[in-house]
């Protein structure tokens with residue numbers, strides 16, 4: 001079967017209301033936490049993407065049973081101390097950094113040796129950023145030169161730690177938070193700002209957590225506990241998946257879109273702040289709060305009056321997964337946009353900063369890169385006619401979807417490889433695109 005997509009026509013104008021699938025970060029956290037709760041948890045609108053399916057397979061390997069119903073998943077947690085395994089186990093985390101890093105946090109008290117492996121892309125990523133802090137809990141953990149496979153043997157004598165998280169990685173922070181849950185005493189984390197879904201979940205589960213926020217850091221204290229109960233959770237739509245359709249609408253002609261029930265947690269909405277500063281006028285309607293997470297319907301219209309931005313660095317973390325499509329908007333803006341200190345983008349499923357800059361150059365956008373800073377010279381009348389092949393991007397789902405959006409709004413003949421990659425985070429991507437196309441004129 002061909003695993004590439006050909007796009008040779010811009011999308012026509014459309015007006016459409018859509019719903020994107022469940023948030024990936026919250027889905028993975030819910031699966032892992034439900035596996036550690038005592039008794040049944042019921043998770044509605046769980047994202048059924050590969051990253052989350054690998055999370056479900058992983059807890060099953062640890063002896064936790066789950067069942068899929070029509071509208072929800074039921075997970076039968078065994079508690080914080082009971083892995084139902086009597087032999088060494090290998091867990092495959094597939095493409096998911098979040099799964100691999102967070103699950104290490106829950107394995108700190110496993111009695112058997114557990115080996116974490118992953119696909120080619122995941123095997124190239126740095127794991128020392130989580131294994132180093134986890135070692136301090138008293139755990140035996142080793143990497144293959146900072147990479148996968150990682151092997152861990154937990155201990156029953158966990159001790160709480162003090163950890164300074166200075167990358168701004170929610171995966172590192174969350175991994176340590178999960179380990180803290182199992183360690184008697186108080187673990188103290190000083191974390192650079194990053195998404196706070198784990199904190200909100202802990203609060204909603206009445207897990208003893210104290211958070212003090214300063215301008216740059218969050219000071220988090222977690223008290224180890226012996227158990228917590230199963231829970232119900234309804235997962236909101238994913239802002240990162242929504243971002244592709246926000247930008248599709250913004251850069252198309254005479255189009256509008258409503259995206260229903262999207263998570264607009266402040267630690268995730270950098271993309272909305274940045275695009276609105278570029279004159280996008282994205283509106284948030286019907287705001288609701290659910291277990292500390294805020295959701296809203298997003299209303300977007302196309303615009304041919306996009307301005308450039310000097311992007312403030314304090315928005316980097318809350319837009320970290322959306323910079324690829326933000327770069328496309330900058331390429332169509334009036335003026336030169338600057339983005340600084342985006343080195344973390346090269347630590348993702350692919351070296352995203354390098355690849356995005358290459359794609360922009362390939363389609364004739366003037367880009368200046370100095371170290372981890374980029375300057376994008378926008379051109380409001382950017383229209384493409386050439387042939388563009390996008391390949392060798394380590395099957396990075398977000399590079400694939402960014403390329404599709406570029407093709408649909410800028411024109412040209414595109415051959416985009418690794419179509420399957422969308423399955424990692426957004427399996428309904430093509431279905432939604434089709435709905436929009438069928439509705440366009």
Ligand code: S3P
Pocket residue numbers: 024025026098168169170171172174195320321344
């Ligand atoms: C995630 C955190 C971010 C993000 C990733 C999901 C999470 O990674 O890029 O897609 O769910 O915690 P880092 O923690 O490495 O910044």
